[in-house]
Amino acid sequence: MFHEAFVGQSLKRTMSAIVMAGLLCGHAAFAQTNQNTYEPTIAQAGKDVIWVPTPNDLVVRMLETAKVSPNDLVYDLGAGDGKIPIQAARQFGARAVGIEFNPDMANLARQNAQRANVSDKVTIVTGDIFEEDFSNATVVTLYLLTSLNLKLKPKLLEMKPGTRVVSNSFMMGAWEPDEIINPEAGGRGYYWVVPAKVQGDWSLNGLPGATTATLSLQQKFQKVEGTLTFGDNRSQRVTGKLNGSQLTLGYKDANDKEQIFVGEVAGKKINASLQTSPTTVITATRSP
Ligand SMILES: C[S@@+](CC[C@H](N)C(=O)[O-])C[C@H]1O[C@@H](n2cnc3c(N)ncnc32)[C@H](O)[C@@H]1O
Missing domain, CATH: 2.40.128.120 (Quinohemoprotein amine dehydrogenase alpha subunit, domain 2)
Known part of the structure; x- marks a missing residue:
């Protein structure tokens, strides 16, 4: 399934990010410090999409663009090692939930939240993003694929008006972004605000x-x-x-x-x- 979107332009961006992100964000370094810790491999298979961590600077820019604050409940759909919910809690004071299908990855994300001292604010749910309820999120973050974003789109559009959605690399079809995020270090993010219904x-x-x-x-x-x-x-x-x-x-x-x-x-x-x-x-x- 995920091979589809890793062809073409997105693939290029994603794969160049893979190397940099892996080198820069310290996941490998963390995994090596504890022999008992699960060691994920960048680009390893996931249920609907492979695991590639969002680069640190883009994580921050995505959360800044969404104006995340202590009043927010951030959901990262497909949370990987938990870096987005952890950053949302650590830097922005938000409560955050990561939904991750791979139980080993979910455990790693919980350990990472503990090491970052944000376990009180961060919950990692082992589950499927298409089954779990995230309707009470005020901010939703995504690093999936266009096809998966499109599958989530009807649910996102039913969320409370004003809910912010930020995606690394992948768009939302005809729903044009309200803002495009271009971090200096490369990569791209897209930002939407769920509109009220006025038709x-x-x-x-x-x-x-x-x-x-x-x-x-x-x-x-x-x-x-x-x-x-x-x-x-x-x-x-x-x-x-x-x-x-x-x-x-x-x-x-x-x-x-x-x-x-x-x-x-x-x-x-x-x-x-x-x-x-x-x-x-x-x-x-x-x-x-
Ligand atoms: C590209 S990674 C993004 C990780 C993280 N959000 C980030 O930006 O660093 C996608 C993650 O989604 C997980 N995943 C794939 N399909 C899923 C599903 N149906 N439900 C929950 N997680 C899923 C993968 O295991 C992987 O960790």
Whole structure:
């Protein structure tokens, strides 16, 4: 299965990372210090993908990009030796869970967490990422394959809006990343924020200059476009984007002035204001 994606561009990046990561990150050195410790081999087979550790600098950049903090619960899907959950706990103070299918690898990850003094914050689950529940994660990290990311994508998109997802090397198909991470030492990461669901019809109250208005939205992941219609039937195309539950939409007001509508999506309501007038209270309610 994993051979598929290790062909081509990703393979090149991954395999060059293999050598550097192995040399730089000290896993080999750690394994040699304890005769009783399981010694994994870089590129060894895994259930759905081989084991290759994410290079240290990319681990840090991925967690920084996701703005990981002590309030977060980070899940690394396919945790290998646990380096991502351990770093999330050690440097960023987060609670973290690694899910790893290979029981030897999972044990090694637990030992590594102990050695890093973060066992109180880090849990390693021996299990399959396609079976285990990670729905309460606030940050999900991945170093899998495009095909596996695509298999996880529907579940990721059902997570709480605002959940951050970061992937080493592999993308998410039509769901374009919100940010691309290019560490100086090479490699590449991709960052997404799970968008709220806004597709459909909304009625607006409080939009300055329009006693009533309706908004009909189409959504493609974090990208939004649609039609804004004022009560007098004047309508216009609008475009915008979602950053988690925050919706921003550009439109022209009754005086033909460019405005930016900024709203917080909360289920069937959007509590909004205008960027130029944050005290304006606008409410959007989903039409039945
Ligand atoms: C490329 S490594 C990434 C390791 C770690 N996340 C990192 O970035 O350093 C992928 C890991 O996923 C594990 N794995 C493969 N298929 C899995 C599955 N279905 N469930 C859980 N772990 C899996 C492999 O054993 C391997 O350790």
